Amino acid sequence: MASTKTHHASGVAAGLLAAAIVVKAGAGGAYYVLAIITWLAGSLGGTAPDWLEVAWWRRKKKRGAQRLWIAHRTITHWGIAWVALLYFSHKNLGSAWWACAVFGFAAGGIMHLLTDWPNPLGVPWIFRRHSLGLWRSGHLEWMVTLLSWGLCAVLADALIFDSVYAMKFIRFVPQFVASQCSILKT
Numbered sequence: 001m002a003s004t005k006t007h008h009a010s011g012v013a014a015g016l017l018a019a020a021i022v023v024k025a026g027a028g029g030a031y032y033v034l035a036i037i038t039w040l041a042g043s044l045g046g047t048a049p050d051w052l053e054v055a056w057w058r059r060k061k062k063r064g065a066q067r068l069w070i071a072h073r074t075i076t077h078w079g080i081a082w083v084a085l086l087y088f089s090h091k092n093l094g095s096a097w098w099a100c101a102v103f104g105f106a107a108g109g110i111m112h113l114l115t116d117w118p119n120p121l122g123v124p125w126i127f128r129r130h131s132l133g134l135w136r137s138g139h140l141e142w143m144v145t146l147l148s149w150g151l152c153a154v155l156a157d158a159l160i161f162d163s164v165y166a167m168k169f170i171r172f173v174p175q176f177v178a179s180q181c182s183i184l185k186t
């Protein structure tokens with residue numbers, strides 16, 4: 001699994017994106033309280049699939065390892081359940097106050113599955129576990145964090161600012177490369 005730190009960081013990004021969606025749907029509430037709750041729930045959801053499988057009522061193993069009540073990366077990492085949670089909470093945005101919290105939590109959970117997906121154990125999106133087989137656990141954690149934040153930033157930008165910032169960035173990169181090349185030539 002990706003480390004808890006990485007899951008936390010990508011969960012915060014997913015929470016921000018979920019909060020942007022809640023605001024866009026006009027369900028941010030007075031003083032954006034519900035949007036803030038969405039964001040906090042997102043960061044909680046980012047680590048949820050792992051802490052939901054811990055049997056906290058049982059004593060830890062000898063070397064301090066947690067005991068699990070189910071096998072690692074099974075039901076708490078089930079893609080269909082998280083997507084269903086996201087779908088139904090999104091449907092209830094604006095009509096039930098709790099929907100935004102569930103929505104943020106589900107967004108964080110899905111981000112968790114996405115960050116677990118590249119390493120060999122994989123994630124049971126539908127039935128059997130599937131892995132992208134890109135890198136081992138604990139490797140390229142910075143890349144996972146960068147990709148999750150990049151993805152959420154691009155989507156939030158598209159949602160709220162009609163991709164103004166993404167377009168600026170796209171225009172900036174070739175200009176920057178060209179300027180660097182001209183410096184190198186001189």
Ligand SMILES: [Zn+2]
Nearest residue numbers: 001049050116
């Ligand atoms: Zn996990």
